[in-house]
Amino acid sequence: MKFTRLVAVPLIALVLSVPLGMMARAEGDALPGAPTPEQITTAKLVYGLLSDSRYAYRPRPLDDTMSAEIFDHYLEALDRNKLFFTAADIARFEAHKPQMGENVRSGRLEPAYAIFAVYKQRVAERVAYARELLGKDIFDFTGDDRWEYDREDAPWAADRAELDALWRQSVRNDWLRLKLAGKKPDEIRKTLGRRYLNLGNNVAALNQEDAFQSFLNAYTSTVDPHTDYMNPRTAKLFTQNMSLSLEGIGAQLQKQDDVVVIRELIAGGPAALSGKFKPGDRIVGVGQGSSGPMEDVVGWRLDDVVEKIKGPKGTQVRLDVVPGEATLDSEPVRVVLTRARIKLEEQAAKSEIISLPAPAGGGADKRIGVIKLPAFYQDFEGRRSRNGEYTSATRDVARLLEQFRTDGVDGVVLDLRNNGGGSLNEAIELTGLFIDKGPVVQVRESGGRVSVESDRNPGVAWDGPLAVLINRGSASASEIFAGAIQDYGRGLVIGETSFGKGTVQNIVPLDRWPAKEGDRFGHVKLTIAQFFLPGGSSTQNRGVVPDIAFPVTVDASEFGESTYDNALEWRQIAAVPHERYGDFAPLLPRLQARHAERVKQDPEFQWWVEDVAEFRAEREKKYVSLNEAERRAERDRDAAKRKQRQEERKRLGLALDPLADTTDDGLQAGERNVAEDAAREKAAEKRPDPLLRESAAILADAIHLLDSDRKLSAQVLPRSTAPGIWAQ
Structure with a gap:
């Protein structure tokens, strides 16, 4: 059996309590449902692989100790800084703790998905509360208050009132940073309102596949810190990073609010050679080939847009682009590019x-x-x-x-x-x-x-x-x-x-x-x-x-x-x-x-x-x-x-x-x-x-x-x- 041998620091774990830089289509907002047949099979396959000493260096039995660790790792992945769940939530989740290991072995993923659904709900509640605070008179900064930002070892908040107090200090710190950077109150409200909305939208966009990968990695990380599950898309990205090459248009993209924006053009790539793009331009539509239908990608997740733009070298992709200096509702410019193999020099x-x-x-x-x-x-x-x-x-x-x-x-x-x-x-x-x-x-x-x-x-x-x-x-x-x-x-x-x-x-x-x-x-x-x-x-x-x-x-x-x-x-x-x-x-x-x-x-x-x-x-x-x-x-x-x-x-x-x-300009990525x-x-x-x-x-x-x-x-x-x- 021949596999790729690596000695690499693990992929960055999926931390779901912060913006992930990706948005989804509206239909992606649905809460996780029943696991798919592929997910059930995958969970069983991963268990079989990691429990077999022929493959794993240190296989571990799925006992009560491991189940408790899976539970803890899953909660840590969702809410590392303990800003969303309350102690009452955790107490309800505790009923699932003893079965976490068996749930992986049998592919019974519903309990993990139920926890994930509560997570999405709690984030939505926190975002609503944070946005509500922007209209209140809480921004006096003459006292001795402080924002204790490192809560990894802190106890879970007892109730919503305690979470409210934590978030109040967090919002006040965000406001103060922008104020110190010279921003006026109206501008601060606009910036923070958009920031919290984006946080809510990013988490709302997380789907069942995100929940599945996060839960499965809660299991793999209990085996050892450097064992990871990668879904097909993540695996492709890993291979791309290791080879320093990809097939696409040669542009580094990022998410800004609802739109995918060109951050950088890769020298020698089709986008740079076309002379029709510059950093800050926004991609609002993508079409395949010379005549395929155009898809409006505003509001999509970044990884979904990237997947549409990448493709085999020699194939064509059409992009609707709004220049960075124009308003978003301006008429887009349509550009046709032929994909190529890009070296990430x-x-x-x-x-x-x-x-x-x-x-x-x-x-x-x-x-x-x-x-x-x-x-x-x-x-x-x-x-x-x-x-x-x-x-x-x-x-x-x-x-x-x-x-x-x-x-x-x-x-x-x-x-x-x-x-x-x-x-x-x-x-x-x-x-x-x-x-x-x-x-x-x-x-x-x-x-x-x-x-x-x-x-x-x-x-x-x-x-x-x-x-x-x-x-x-x-x-x-x-x-x-x-x-x-x-x-x-x-x-x-x-x-x-x-x-x-x-x-x-x-x-x-x-x-x-x-x-x-x-x-x-x-x-x-x-x-x-x-x-x-x-x-x-x-x-x-x-x-x-x-x-x-x-x-x-x-x-x-x-x-x-x-x-x-x-x-x-x-x-x-x-x-x-x-x-x-x-x-x-x-x-x-x-x-x-x-x-x-x-x-x-x-x-x-x-x-x-x-x-x-x-x-x-x-x-x-x-x-x-x-x-x-x-x-x-x-x-x-x-x-x-x-x-x-x-x-x-x-x-x-x-x-x-x-x-x-x-x-410090007070802004985030x-x-x-x-x-x-x-x-x-x-x-x-x-x-x-x-x-x-x-x-x-x-x-x-x-x-x-x-x-x-x-x-x-x-x-x-x-x-x-x-x-x-x-x-x-």
Whole structure:
């Protein structure tokens, strides 16, 4: 049996208590009814798969404990912050708790759908109450009130009156943010009225399939944190993201109120090449082919509109478009496009070169090449086709390394910050670009059998100095790569301790079992193994610990594998023989000392440390003041701080922060001018990055030290075991 093997952080769970950025047709507002035959079959198939030790790494029996966990996970998915259900609702739902496991096994989904229906009703009630508050005199901000926004660990509200009190403070906070941003009362009422209406419409648009996927994922998440059910549409999106390609018109879309809006045009795509679109334009109608009927898509869910627009390359789609500057009731312009295969280049590996002056003690200037890799992506279908043409993170990085060799860079930093993982094959092959041959990862299956996955290709793409930059968002495949580089002594690891996900997932198509009648039942991403580094250690729960550490942005108790109550424990197995290119231990104290001395003099690094400390302090509070004078003073202090820093950048000749003048506008995603918001997002990518620059400086320090101190170099990189590696 051959499946796609992944080592990726899970898909973001469906959190239904916030807007999902999608709207449905009017008929989608109906409450979930009886489960369909496909849903019943799917539930049984998922249970069969996850309860079988031949597939699942840690199968669990559907006992009372698991039923209680399914119940809790389902409520958490619907109302994580406890702003919709009351304690009385929960007490009524409790009757279903003991049967939750059996309901999955038998496909009895009615109880879950009944809870979902109450959820939709409660959201509608809260939205109505919030909109009603906008007309009342509750917006005096001179007292000591505060909005306690983090309610995950709070008890359920006793009754509607307690929920009213919570929502009153939430609405007042929304109002105050807009007021501080300079909005007038009438404008605030209009903005918030539309915001709450959209929330209600978004949740009302959730249908039976949404309820089904949410409930089934409440079950899968009790098996382990990285096992997910994906319905056919979600599975297609997952494959698209992994392959960095799709077939369509080449436009990034978003929902704004009732209409789908073009946020960005993808270079080289049919929409961009037509010259007939620009960010902010609204799509109000879609038709298939040259003569198919046009469908009015105003009010539809975003995913439904996207499904209509995407299609096989070479086919035509007609779009009715209202320009962004026109009123929505203006006559639309009809545009005919021929779909094409679109490469999502923005999500691929990218490179830059950082030039660093020689240290005061002597030596030469250094040029450090940087590769930013956002994911371990691969076009699985393209690779299986054996035509040699497929998207691959390793291939892209190899091309960038080749260019670095041509450019004569002195060292390479591979930036894996916030890289959540991806293909296991890519992690192995990418490691092979930096080691000659050898084991990269050990994979332990549920029965205890351990297999070794190795790089078998002799030679390297880069044999010079290397550093890997990680943070808490670096997970799974990123940890395999960083951990292997560390075990081999091939390079320095810099940054924060990584996420701590040490498990391997397979994508299993459920349609392979019943009758292979197409894509009806979706896919399961299930955990099938645990991985260990060549040295025998797991990254599970503990993550990869950097050689040179930066201040921690988020605590392990807030984010990472260790926050999951059912995560696997850390463990260790026997090491496998592997090359040891170097031992950086003798070098680290001197690198640490140079790093500490340099960042003391680096204003941008110190600003970042200050911001991290403030961020962590704010997170600890878990509330915001509703006193206008206090909030305005905080806002003024922040503005003054940003202005002072910008002036300091000018004085020191540093790159300016393109977002230094940006303040909190009180708006949420989808409420801003689309074109301006997209431009601001692009500008954010160009902000100064002191952590990346400091990582390059640490690598340059290592090069200088090893070049100038032969005794130290012999300790760190014995020539007998590392010919050519790090040699300059």
